[in-house]
């Protein structure tokens with residue numbers, strides 16, 4: 001079954017997506033075909049659990065601590081209910097929004113998800129193609145599995161934003177932003193909530209962090225500044241990230257990890273696997289990454305540097321407190337992104353849907369407000385948009401679709417969310433996203 005697609009940037013193109021989607025699914029059902037990518041959010045997650053390795057599923061689904069924030073992000077939507085208003089002629093509905101000065105076909109973005117090679121070999125390339133076919137901007141992760149230039153080449157017509165993790169090297173940050181601009185990204189999303197890696201219980205119990213196996217570091221290994229840092233480190237030879245760390249025991253798994261690191265390292269050595277296995281560069285790349293990745297000392301004062309590094313709009317991701325929203329405005333940023341990283345950073349954190357109204361109020365329409373963490377249904381998106389989000393970002397569900405059916409799987413997940421959004425819009429008596437507002441909802 002070929003899922004319906006939407007032409008990029010065409011506001012009219014998403015019209016009728018719900019009818020087309022229902023029709024495709026029910027018609028296929030006549031021949032006994034059920035969707036291979038489940039429509040139900042829990043069934044989708046369960047199918048991905050079956051399809052993915054234990055490590056991949058834990059990395060994608062897992063959250064911090066006892067995962068109370070992960071649960072609260074979803075449960076938080078239960079506070080709001082949609083008021084149905086019939087007899088309003090909703091035959092033609094428009095899902096388009098204005099975002100960063102461009103009319104977009106839908107109110108969705110794809111959130112940045114790192115290490116998508118854990119879900120599918122085509123990773124970000126498949127995601128970029130699916131997003132482009134639906135007219136949905138794709139926020140490319142700093143921890144992507146493919147360099148941003150290759151992602152552009154996979155779907156040159158698609159709209160892309162680049163997400164930056166502010167590393168300890170300003171030269172590297174500047175270089176990444178230069179590349180983002182040169183490769184056609186429309187904005188920079190600076191993620192602020194990951195200056196320390198969260199306490200991810202599932203990953204800890206599996207003793208598995210993909211970056212230590214050279215996964216999810218393609219933006220770095222393809223970067224000339226990073227490559228220079230790696231060469232300098234390799235000249236210093238054999239330095240461990242943590243000098244007190246015990247040596248890695250040689251087991252079959254350690255050998256497999258070594259081969260994977262060497263294979264990834266061919267991007268740096270410019271040679272084949274055999275030479276890469278002998279070169280110190282691949283391991284030095286992993287160690288350099290682990291050293292530079294996070295900057296717990298980052299402050300509001302540092303943000304001004306980003307303005308020197310790029311002329312692109314800057315959006316701050318990880319804003320959940322109204323006072324920080326106000327500070328973001330003072331800092332002159334071009335947008336804020338309400339997110340708690342899908343509950344992966346702090347356990348028992350504020351659910352984002354509860355934080356959204358306060359941030360929206362403080363922003364007062366001056367810059368766009370993107371929302372994520374917990375969007376599993378089209379109705380969730382309606383609630384976030386009615387509470388004042390400009391756009392809504394989808395996270396884990398598209399990773400599950402990717403794991404189940406690659407590019408087509410991502411497309412089906414996003415299409416289903418769009419279809420349900422469209423239906424909820426119409427059934428609640430609205431014909432456009434702009435009509436959604438406080439009187440769309442009732443609090444319980």
Ligand SMILES: Cc1cc2nc3c(=O)[nH]c(=O)nc-3n(C[C@H](O)[C@H](O)[C@H](O)COP(=O)(O)O)c2cc1C
Nearest residue numbers: 060111112113114141191341342373374375395396
């Ligand atoms: C597997 C995975 C990887 C992620 N990688 C990144 C990343 O590289 N950069 C980033 O800013 N956020 C990252 N996030 C957070 C997402 O951008 C988004 O905030 C989160 O997934 C929203 O929560 P939800 O998926 O539960 O809706 C990641 C989330 C997941 C699940």
